Amino acid sequence: MIGGVYGVFLSFDLFLLFVFYEVAIIPKYFLIAIWGSTRREYAAMKLALYSFVGSAMVLIGLLAAYATAGSHSTGLVELAHAGLPASFQMWCFPLVFTGFAILAGMWPFHTWAPTGHVAAPTAASMLLAGVVMKLGAYGCLRVAIALFPRGLDPWGISFIGIGSWRDVFAVLAVVGIVYGALVALAQTDFKFVIGYSSVSHMGFVLLGLMTLNQIGVTGAVLQMFSHGIIAGLLFAIVGRIVYDRTHTRQLAELETMHLSKRLPFAAWAFVIAGMASIGMPGFSGFWAEIQVLVGAWQVNPWWVAAAGIGIVVGVAYIWRAMQKAFFSDLLPSAHVLEQEHEHNFAAITWPEVTGVVLLAGVSLFVGLYPKILLDAIEPAVKALLAGGVQ
Amino acid sequence: MFSIFHPNSVSLLAFTIYLSFAGALIQALLPKGRAALSRWLALVVAVAGLVLGVQGFVAGIGQGRVVLIDLPWVPSMGIRFLLAADGISRVLVLLTGLAAVAGVLFSWNIELRTN
Numbered sequence: 394m395i396g397g398v399y400g401v402f403l404s405f406d407l408f409l410l411f412v413f414y415e416v417a418i419i420p421k422y423f424l425i426a427i428w429g430s431t432r433r434e435y436a437a438m439k440l441a442l443y444s445f446v447g448s449a450m451v452l453i454g455l456l457a458a459y460a461t462a463g464s465h466s467t468g469l470v471e472l473a474h475a476g477l478p479a480s481f482q483m484w485c486f487p488l489v490f491t492g493f494a495i496l497a498g499m500w501p502f503h504t505w506a507p508t509g510h511v512a513a514p515t516a517a518s519m520l521l522a523g524v525v526m527k528l529g530a531y532g533c534l535r536v537a538i539a540l541f542p543r544g545l546d547p548w549g550i551s552f553i554g555i556g557s558w559r560d561v562f563a564v565l566a567v568v569g570i571v572y573g574a575l576v577a578l579a580q581t582d583f584k585f586v587i588g589y590s591s592v593s594h595m596g597f598v599l600l601g602l603m604t605l606n607q608i609g610v611t612g613a614v615l616q617m618f619s620h621g622i623i624a625g626l627l628f629a630i631v632g633r634i635v636y637d638r639t640h641t642r643q644l645a646e647l648e649t650m651h652l653s654k655r656l657p658f659a660a661w662a663f664v665i666a667g668m669a670s671i672g673m674p675g676f677s678g679f680w681a682e683i684q685v686l687v688g689a690w691q692v693n694p695w696w697v698a699a700a701g702i703g704i705v706v707g708v709a710y711i712w713r714a715m716q717k718a719f720f721s722d723l724l725p726s727a728h729v730l731e732q733e734h735e736h737n738f739a740a741i742t743w744p745e746v747t748g749v750v751l752l753a754g755v756s757l758f759v760g761l762y763p764k765i766l767l768d769a770i771e772p773a774v775k776a777l778l779a780g781g782v783q
Numbered sequence: 784m785f786s787i788f789h790p791n792s793v794s795l796l797a798f799t800i801y802l803s804f805a806g807a808l809i810q811a812l813l814p815k816g817r818a819a820l821s822r823w824l825a826l827v828v829a830v831a832g833l834v835l836g837v838q839g840f841v842a843g844i845g846q847g848r849v850v851l852i853d854l855p856w857v858p859s860m861g862i863r864f865l866l867a868a869d870g871i872s873r874v875l876v877l878l879t880g881l882a883a884v885a886g887v888l889f890s891w892n893i894e895l896r897t898n
Contacts, residue, residue: 395883396806402868402875402876402879405850405865405867406856406863406865408862409863409864413800466861467862468863514890516886516889516890520882535871617874618877618878625882626885744888744889745888748884748889751885752881755881769843769873771870773869773870777869777871
């Protein structure tokens with residue numbers, strides 16, 4: 394599966410990219426169906442159906458592009474320069490973009506993501522949120538936007554401020570940001586909080602892509618990286634470090650367990666990951682989201698205003714989860730008191746410490762020195778926006 | 784920079800793919816019940832992928848799109864086995880490497896069907 398992911402990010406042939414894309418997402422079904430937990434068959438099937446519909450849309454678009462271009466090459470560079478007719482791009486763009494965006498968790502096609510994340514074993518949730526959702530966003534950028542840029546042109550008519558596919562997808566992205574955050578705020582299951590937060594954060598990626606300007610798209614790519622790291626860390630803390638010891642993910646039960654005292658490492662790891670997640674300056678998410686917002690402001694300040702609500706709610710749901718799961722003052726239940734006397738939680742193991750330090754360290758490093766990634770992203774985005782693929 | 788990070792060594796990035804598939808193949812061939820062996824192998828493969836990713840990232844600094852490999856694949860349709868990396872790819876390959884290593888570390892305790 395990981396081989397497939399590497400393959401997608403490195404393919405510059407349309408069909409090769411599609412083959413790797415499928416290789417990367419098909420094993421998800423089995424990972425969830427065999428090693429999963431909560432309603433795993435349902436979650437696996439839902440994920441599979443959404444993926445297949447998305448893939449089918451992408452494949453139809455790709456075949457149409459190949460046939461229309463009439464060229465004898467399927468290289469991304471050649472197709473971008475093939476001069477596909479504007480009318481063709483106008484219907485092919487939304488088809489391919491939506492197909493990929495389903496995997497990126499675009500509202501309202503996001504529903505596979507929280508159930509999939511929750512049912513998946515920890516490592517699979519980390520990879521689902523960390524890299525597989527990025528495959529979708531990457532496809533939106535590398536294929537949909539690069540090959541069919543004219544599909545984003547204005548339609549010539551406008552209805553309540555929406556006058557192009559660009560407006561449509563930007564609005565969906567903003568709705569995803571706010572909706573994901575609000576739903577995360579209402580969850581009782583710790584893992585669902587993180588699952589919905591992914592929908593919200595991926596909304597920033599899609600919003601950044603729809604700005605179509607240098608700073609917004611650069612922010613979107615940085616957000617892909619940043620969210621991949623942070624979501625992985627959050628899922629690891631919730632699904633592995635905490636759940637393996639408490640055997641519950643219900644916030645109401647965790648509330649009575651005094652985890653900040655009994656699992657101080659997990660509590661502090663979550664504080665750091667939470668800070669990174671809400672876009673605290675000093676972590677990678679800050680630079681990514683600020684760039685997306687600045688880019689979006691140049692296009693439509695209303696998008697930024699609405700996304701701002703999502704950020705505020707984002708602080709609220711992380712705060713709520715942190716308080717309930719780790720720093721609650723509630724008296725422990727009799728059951729927990731008894732457990733505490735009988736045995737303490739298993740000690741934190743070296744792979745857990747290593748993993749937390751690795752992910753938190755990278756997010757912090759990129760937050761303090763974002764130039765290291767931006768120097769790589771910026772020229773590539775510039776070339777991509779200037780004339781399809783460089 | 785270290786001499787190992789020669790500019791041309793961006794093309795080593797392609798080995799992230801081959802290595803991951805080779806790792807998966809070996810996992811499938813391992814005898815059942817060798818959990819420790821299986822997880823160490825997974826870790827070694829994931830770390831090797833990350834090292835290649837970091838190496839490719841560093842080697843690619845200041846370069847645009849670098850073609851890694853370009854072979855005909857389905858010539859009648861013009862489909863090629865074309866791997867390349869620009870700045871966006873290199874950043875996301877790095878992410879994949881990190882996620883793979885972290886994923887292995889956080890599933891260290893799984894005893895059920897480890898292969």
